[in-house]
Amino acid sequence: MDSSTIFNEDPSAQARVWESMGASRIHVVDLDGSIGGKPSNLRRIREITESVGVPVQLGGGIRGAEVIRMYLDIGVSTVILGTIAARDPERVKNLISEFPGRLAIGIDARSGIVAVEGWTESVGVRATELAAKFKNFPPVSFIYTDIDRDGMMRGPNIQATEEFARSTSVPVILSGGVTTLKDIENALAIEDQGVMGIIIGRALYEGTIDLREAIELAGKGNAR
Numbered sequence: 001m002d003s004s005t006i007f008n009e010d011p012s013a014q015a016r017v018w019e020s021m022g023a024s025r026i027h028v029v030d031l032d033g034s035i036g037g038k039p040s041n042l043r044r045i046r047e048i049t050e051s052v053g054v055p056v057q058l059g060g061g062i063r064g065a066e067v068i069r070m071y072l073d074i075g076v077s078t079v080i081l082g083t084i085a086a087r088d089p090e091r092v093k094n095l096i097s098e099f100p101g102r103l104a105i106g107i108d109a110r111s112g113i114v115a116v117e118g119w120t121e122s123v124g125v126r127a128t129e130l131a132a133k134f135k136n137f138p139p140v141s142f143i144y145t146d147i148d149r150d151g152m153m154r155g156p157n158i159q160a161t162e163e164f165a166r167s168t169s170v171p172v173i174l175s176g177g178v179t180t181l182k183d184i185e186n187a188l189a190i191e192d193q194g195v196m197g198i199i200i201g202r203a204l205y206e207g208t209i210d211l212r213e214a215i216e217l218a219g220k221g222n223a224r
Helices: 013-019 029-035 042-051 065-073 083-087 089-098 125-130 159-164 181-190 202-206 211-218
Strands: 026-029 058-060 076-083 102-110 113-116 121-126 144-147 174-176 195-198
Touching: 013 026, 013 042, 026 042, 026 174, 058 102, 065 076, 065 089, 065 144, 076 083, 083 089, 083 102, 083 113, 089 102, 102 125, 102 159, 113 125, 121 125, 144 159, 159 181, 159 195, 181 195, 181 202, 181 211
Parallel strands: 026 058, 058 076, 076 102, 102 144, 144 174, 174 195
Antiparallel strands: 102 113, 113 121
16 A cells, blocks of 8 residues: 555546446456455445446455445446455355345455455465355356566466366456556466456556457457
8 A cells, every 4th residue: 555556536537448448347446445444435436337337346345235235326236355255255155145146256365375454464265265165156256366466567377367267167357467468368368267357457557558459359259
């Protein structure tokens, strides 16, 4: 948090830019919520959902049904659960049953081990082990982020993502480190292992990836 960079003071305006360039969904993280464990940017998130027509998926500080329902009510399409999934998987199974088709699970890992609370704590469980807990209560997707690559502009951890995707029948979205079109090509190579989507973040803001070109390339497979 101490080294954060502001790329745009108006998140909803930025979301409209990505939509206009063809993004199939907008990925939003409430960073303050991730650290504090409660929603911290509700107004901004509502502005985003009201500004775009594509689905919005949101994670960060979401711990229970009341918050999930609040976000769904303001137009969020998919709610991403992270810390609570690692801390209390049984509770999350109940939430998946309560909100069918609306919950994804974000699994953030460093060297294959899950980290929570905005990456500040390790829970000592392997990402594949955590995913296996939801075999009978599958989320709509797992969002797998390699922490050591996220925001570092060094390319995604394809090997770790492939290993994770092969361990589950749930669709996986690759996140963390996507920097160039070559990274997207590498991700498409593991699409048949269950990787159905790619999140691009900092590379878009730094200009190392043109979103239109990325979408055209991804269109050669089935990922989005």
